[in-house]
Amino acid sequence: MKFVVSMGVAAFALAGLSVAFAADPDKTPQKYDIAKRASEIDPRVKEHPEIDFLLADKQGKALDLQRAVVDTRVPSRGKLVIWLMGHSPGISDRVSSYGMHYIQVHYANKWFGGLSKDVLNDGSSLGKLRLEAATGEDHSPIANIPTPDGIAERAHQFVRWLAKNHPAGKWDQFLAADGKGLRWDLVTVAGSSHGSTIAARFAIHQKVDRVVMFCGPRDQTENWQGFPSATPPERFFGFSHVLDGGWTGHHYCRSWEMLGLNKFGPIVNVETSRAPFGNTRRLTTDWNVMNDAKRAHGVVVPGSASPKGPDGKLLHEEVWKYLFTHPVAETGAAVAKDPSCKVPPLPGK
Numbered sequence: 001m002k003f004v005v006s007m008g009v010a011a012f013a014l015a016g017l018s019v020a021f022a023a024d025p026d027k028t029p030q031k032y033d034i035a036k037r038a039s040e041i042d043p044r045v046k047e048h049p050e051i052d053f054l055l056a057d058k059q060g061k062a063l064d065l066q067r068a069v070v071d072t073r074v075p076s077r078g079k080l081v082i083w084l085m086g087h088s089p090g091i092s093d094r095v096s097s098y099g100m101h102y103i104q105v106h107y108a109n110k111w112f113g114g115l116s117k118d119v120l121n122d123g124s125s126l127g128k129l130r131l132e133a134a135t136g137e138d139h140s141p142i143a144n145i146p147t148p149d150g151i152a153e154r155a156h157q158f159v160r161w162l163a164k165n166h167p168a169g170k171w172d173q174f175l176a177a178d179g180k181g182l183r184w185d186l187v188t189v190a191g192s193s194h195g196s197t198i199a200a201r202f203a204i205h206q207k208v209d210r211v212v213m214f215c216g217p218r219d220q221t222e223n224w225q226g227f228p229s230a231t232p233p234e235r236f237f238g239f240s241h242v243l244d245g246g247w248t249g250h251h252y253c254r255s256w257e258m259l260g261l262n263k264f265g266p267i268v269n270v271e272t273s274r275a276p277f278g279n280t281r282r283l284t285t286d287w288n289v290m291n292d293a294k295r296a297h298g299v300v301v302p303g304s305a306s307p308k309g310p311d312g313k314l315l316h317e318e319v320w321k322y323l324f325t326h327p328v329a330e331t332g333a334a335v336a337k338d339p340s341c342k343v344p345p346l347p348g349k
Helices: 089-097 125-135 153-163 192-207 249-256 293-298 319-327
Strands: 003-009 011-013 031-037 064-071 080-083 101-104 187-192 210-213 236-241 282-285
Touching: 031 153, 064 089, 064 153, 080 089, 080 153, 080 192, 089 101, 089 319, 125 153, 125 192, 153 192, 187 192, 192 210, 192 236, 210 319, 236 249, 236 319, 282 319
Parallel strands: 080 101, 080 187, 187 210, 210 236, 236 282
Antiparallel strands: 003 011, 003 031, 031 064, 064 101
């Protein structure tokens, strides 16, 4: 077990840190960055090579390492963010500074490369596979992902482990009283690209507190975005660059409209507006990326590619805080659907 502890401007790593030291929230409030393998937390965890769902690479490097971050110096909002991509210090640093807990879980996120064009375009297989990867329930004939290997149970077991081994973080508040899962009403599911797509697909199936979608959702050949949603639509927040191929291809605007986000305000360019952005749920940027679509795809997530001012400070800080903390009850006025966004007629569910 590894804890990385930040205190003020100092940061240092402690190997073999005792639970007793970490458990004292009164004497040493601090920022904790905790790493633990899923297979060490839950012995039921397995590999699924058929979809490149592995625990280690050929060199023996762990692929199932999961991360948790909480800053006990910051007043807690009592919210948990589950990040559905590789660990993102840019995201974890910010949400922990907002008083939120953060975990990143390992899940089957490499199966696109092995799917045939027929499957990719058959109208339903991607959504079913995403839902199976999220829930560990049988939704897709393409893969067989048991419950312990789905996102929901991986997150549940990780939070259980954190509650036991890191009580200073007060992770137990996110565990359901019956011990059978998480308090999903306190959870934000978030991701970028395919991570945002699986976050949205899961939130339609399972009611959560909020969904944050960077450069997504995709699945432009499917219709699950228009299914009746367990999570109310005003709880979905999206942010994309207008030169991202998913935007120029109408994938994101299509998903946003199918999710019903035009009911809560127009698409707002964050470069010409300030928080709270008219309380909308659809944010874009046209920051100069030198016509590089790949750069545009990642520029909306906090990191080295993010827009910076002359002083070197990142310019989208208020955007990221808005996405994760804006009150869901505060919404913009409904607008008509964008006629330039290509949304095909929806077939039956």
